[in-house]
Amino acid sequence: MSSTTDKYPSNFIRTIIEKDIAEGKNGGAVLTRFPPEPNGYLHIGHAKAICLSFGMAEEFGGATNLRFDDTNPLKESVEFINAIKRDIEWLGFQWKEERYASDYFPQLYEFAEQLIREGKAYVDSLSAEDIREYRGTLTEPGKDSPYRDRSVDENLDLFRRMKAGEFADGEHILRLKIDMASPNINMRDPAIYRIRHVEHHQTGNEWCIYPMYDYTHCVSDSLEGITHSLCDLSFEDHRPLYDWVLDELAMNCHPQQIEFSRLNLQYTVMSKRKLRQLVEEGMVDGWDDPRLPTISGLRRRGYTPAAIRDFCRRIGVTKSDNNVELALLQSVIREHLEDSAPRVFGVLNPVKLVIENFPEGEKVALTVANHPKDESMGTRELNFTREVFIDRDDFREEANRKYKRLVLGDEVRLRYGFVIKAEEVIRDDSGEIAEIRCSYDPDTLGKNPEGRKVRGVIHWVSAEEGLPAEIRVYEPLFTVDFPDADDRDYHELINSESLTVHQGFVEPSLQKAGLDDRFQFEREGYFCIDSKDSTEGSLVFNRVVGLRDTWAKIEKAGGA
């Protein structure tokens, strides 16, 4: 995992850490944490944070804790906990310790009593609506709650009774006593404990009051001895509160919160809320739908952990808003698969081709390379037969010379096999081409014909030996590059053609394709077995990404 390609280029967070180490801060130690709330699946944006937090720690000989930020039992579940752990491990990272914010509930409670005793927290009995009213607005200061000056004894009594379950949800709340006139709204007496009579996935029914993020996170970081607490920019305004709590509690470990900008990627959405909607409304096939930017989706789509890590490294780490092009992600996975994926043949839109002068029942065994540039990947055998499938896009009844595929009356090479010539087209009742009758030149195996220049080379699959397979090709889930920035409801922005299912054929060797294998279907793209739906008897492939397609560009420009 710790190859040089995983090293980040210069960024401001590394600069800070290097400086801290040079100055002997924290005794030169680096301990980070990744703190997901188990209320959804991890996505590529989380991968950025994971690579950063784990990456920085590893680079400086430190470690990273995985800590589930499980302070809101209403939205969380063990299903998400397990999915998150699996995704992080799959990405290639190992946490030092698995912790839960709920591990600290007892200590958090004691600290809360301490704050009350010191007059730094109070129980408010205003309704949620009133609290909102009293908070003021962005431009006007808030005003003190009438309960703000309750005595320490009363606060303590109330808080203990909150814990004991004497009150209903929403009846009381514990707030920090900071400054209702602060220009930073987060400092206007933030709530730190609310009553919730619900079972918690970790602590069961032990508690009916639950601490809130701002209070929990900094204390948890401190208790664990975190040195650098990396989070996204939305928490920048919360840093004064983070620091306030640790200072007032006089914690002996005061981690440094550092914020960076979150990832925005073209043609997708990154908010857990929207992802959850897509899943729950059945617009996709679960959290691991290959069109989703979730780690699980990317895994099922065929992305590799190394490619995702490389992507995270290449997008960099800054505080500026960023809009990363999908092309970068695609470029990275292509680059990784180019070297590692063995080549095979697969035809997505099959049309049968019959070579009339090739003897029926005969086979010519061809030894073909698994990789054009890497002999160590070996060879495999393919049988050339009288009937083969080629892709419909690789045949035209007429075309100009720029079209380097099969044209009626002209020649083309079937890759690794013979040069053939299209002689006649057979149509079905609907007028569609049902079959292409051809002839072949037996003297063209491994050599070019004399005096003629063949248009090009196309791939094929033996009709006699090929395996039928379902091949799924994906396009972006959304029709606009940044759905979040669009005023329209996201339902209107869904790309109805994000999934195309082909009933095609693949070469026999793919029968033994494994779940972790990636292949390049020559001239088509990179593919993998669909981990959810593929079976031995009915193969299902996902297209990870297409090959770079300059022909499509030429075609689009009106070149042919």
Place this chain on the structure above:
RNA sequence: UGGGGUGUCGCCAAGUUGGUAAGGCAACGGGUUUUGAUCCCGUCAUUGCGCAGGUUCGAGUCCUGCCACCCCAGCCA
């Protein structure tokens, strides 16, 4: 009209104490090629680093003033 941030090539992004604008992706030329892939070569910010002034022999880097965009008013995280 409050507070917190950010503005360097179409996108991402480097740019330590001012010294004369990295790299990647994309794009565009060309070469190799039994994958229109890969690979290789070349072009791609020349009084230019949001704008306007200023300091300086010299500023993306310092100062002043503007402008634009993002985040914040959950008993969510």
